[in-house]
Amino acid sequence: MSDHAKRRAPFLDMDPALFTDFYQLTMLQAYWREDWNKTAEFSLFARRLPECRNYLLACGLEDCLTYLEELHFSEPALEYLRSLGHFSDDFLDWLKDYSFSGDVFAMPEGTAIFGGEPVLEITAPLAEAQLVETCLINRINAQTLAASKCSRVLTAAQGRAVVDFGLRRMHGTEAAVKAARAFYIAGVASTSNVMAGSAYGIPVSGTMAHSYIQAHEDEAQAFRRFAELYPETTLLVDTYNTLEGVRNVVRMAQELGPDFRVRAIRLDSGDLADLSIRARDILDAAGLEKVRIFASGNLDEYSISRLRRSGARIDGFGVGTLMGISADSPSLDFCYKLTSYDGKDQCKFSTGKETLPGAKQVFRVEEDGKYVRDILAGREESHPGRPLLVKVMENGKRIDTDAADMVAARERAREDLARLPESLLGLEQVEHPYPVEISESLSARLERLREKRGK
């Protein structure tokens, strides 16, 4: 593994092949034994959007590609599998040379997507395409979840800076680092997560904690000491009494005169709207119009929107737990389904879990600079609109595209948001979801399969 790849995939270095459901391995042995390894096509998609999402931002491709490139069974992994008593020596020998040799089409990271649209499509020998299901769903689900939630928070903030404060209550180190990347793609200004800064080059920021204030004799002393070291810092004013904290900042400004360069104060508790208005008044009355007000404390798109409506004078938001875990919808309905085997269309008819057959393409139709509808079609079909799924891997090797580049993805998300119908950008579920049409040809293929199955 190159140093670069290692840096990009810090959590895949302990036998990625074992990050799978046990049944993938029992099925793998079954396929191997039956020599049942013709070309299969699988599609990874969200069956439907959660009620509180009108679109998703595709994310997680970079990790999926790294995983597929590096997939192998190490000696310790094989030893572990041997110890389980379910696998034959011949099969375990065969796993020694296992790697992924397939092709991948994907939505570039940062693309706005909708229910039913494939984010990733795999064409590979069945044994290769099946094993990777668990990890691919996991990566795409977690990171698309994070990017999509963050996009709503940014919309609610209406151009004010949003900083990711979420790492302490996200589900582990990796969850927090990967989500920080997804948030950056969605558009945050910076993150407080130093490891994410180091791993991905995302800007980091942060100020001081209540404990720093508490450790000093009094708040004014803590402010002075901190600003000596970091003259352009943000001072946390709510440890004891918020407005008294603001007045301590004003006193410090009066003492320091032109040497006062503090950029902002931070409110972290209480009635943020009211406190921000009163803090603004105190600062302005002291001629400190340039000092910005930054707020944090249990924020999300809903509370940010309420703050805005109640006239809060807040210039930026630190958003933590509720965005970090996508609290109102902490998972998405992603699944990974077989759509063809050995050249024959396949689909599943279980109640509420139908799938469409074959490899696909999504065509996005634009009118007057706005997206108006998508057409979900067979990959070989031609339709008006821009095809969204891009070939990103061939024969197990990554193709040089910008589909999984973080900076390109951030720009892509920005452009896509500007082109989405305005109605989708509200916080409530829209009455008329974005139209995703299934092409006539694809519908007909599904119908033929249904008739064949006698359903």
Place this chain on the structure above:
Amino acid sequence: MSDHAKRRAPFLDMDPALFTDFYQLTMLQAYWREDWNKTAEFSLFARRLPECRNYLLACGLEDCLTYLEELHFSEPALEYLRSLGHFSDDFLDWLKDYSFSGDVFAMPEGTAIFGGEPVLEITAPLAEAQLVETCLINRINAQTLAASKCSRVLTAAQGRAVVDFGLRRMHGTEAAVKAARAFYIAGVASTSNVMAGSAYGIPVSGTMAHSYIQAHEDEAQAFRRFAELYPETTLLVDTYNTLEGVRNVVRMAQELGPDFRVRAIRLDSGDLADLSIRARDILDAAGLEKVRIFASGNLDEYSISRLRRSGARIDGFGVGTLMGISADSPSLDFCYKLTSYDGKDQCKFSTGKETLPGAKQVFRVEEDGKYVRDILAGREESHPGRPLLVKVMENGKRIDTDAADMVAARERAREDLARLPESLLGLEQVEHPYPVEISESLSARLERLREKRGK
């Protein structure tokens, strides 16, 4: 790092010191510059329980101890920090020798805990105790969350086996592997997560996917092939038509006679209660009373409880996403607060965020084999009941206890659940939460501080 430690902490090998909020590092430099590094005490606790939890199961200590033992700044980490332009060369040099030299008291993993009770208490020089906040909260939050949710699912299942199927929609590899350990502590029978099996020795299990059935000519053929290789398997019967699937199992049993050793069928969609009753009838009518019925598909404690009440004939549950992400409460209210500095009590009075001063102990009072109340007190106090917080680290070195041993923790959780008041084991919020009393002495210390602050 020993091989053993490495195996237990697979995600900490990339500069654990950087898994922190940026402000921890700016504050660290400020403390260092002020030579402000006297002994501090910090307490990590959940302010209150979420509405849908009547108790929590403490979890995550093992990872916290490993983190504290291994904490250091690598050369690449220091290079990265240097590149940010906020840190002096002298400070970065000082970080080269940074390590954690403090003492830790903790609730052993698997202990039932309540709002306000410390899970972890740290005594260390301020600079050491402050930096670790982010990572400690992250570890304890994510793993306590998982164990606590799982405990409810197991209670709802009333002794029927529960298998962790959650990894594909948890928030990353690490989230899924660590949660699998927490679920095992809470009491699951096994996990589908092979990496968790390999990392922690948790039993793994699993059966077959719909795609395996689809890849074959028909369902009956797929069943036969799979059972040839895994005679005691579980067959998934709902790919096309559930009851037809059950009949295919019956036909196979009739064909194979005494060679038929299939242990169970799995239902994964539709009306699970109704289908399980009808499947049971079909199996029983064919003399297959021994074939168990296993169910999965969007299950949690609420749906398992409903299934039970509607007479479902289900012998075991595969529980995935909703448990994996603790969907009804995807985070807990854990925080980490300074409680003393240089021998002086400290606390915070911000609205709704009060803290109690000093190092603590929790005494659990038992009557007739049931827990009746806890007393939250200063660590030096004596009270009736069993003290729960155990010394697990001294001078930065782990003490040999079973507080973070997975198998001991599973047994501890089992015993604690049996001793909790019955009312806490329901799915709804209890009217009268478990009583946690604050000792008179601790209350008096808080009052003294409040008077001193003039509040």
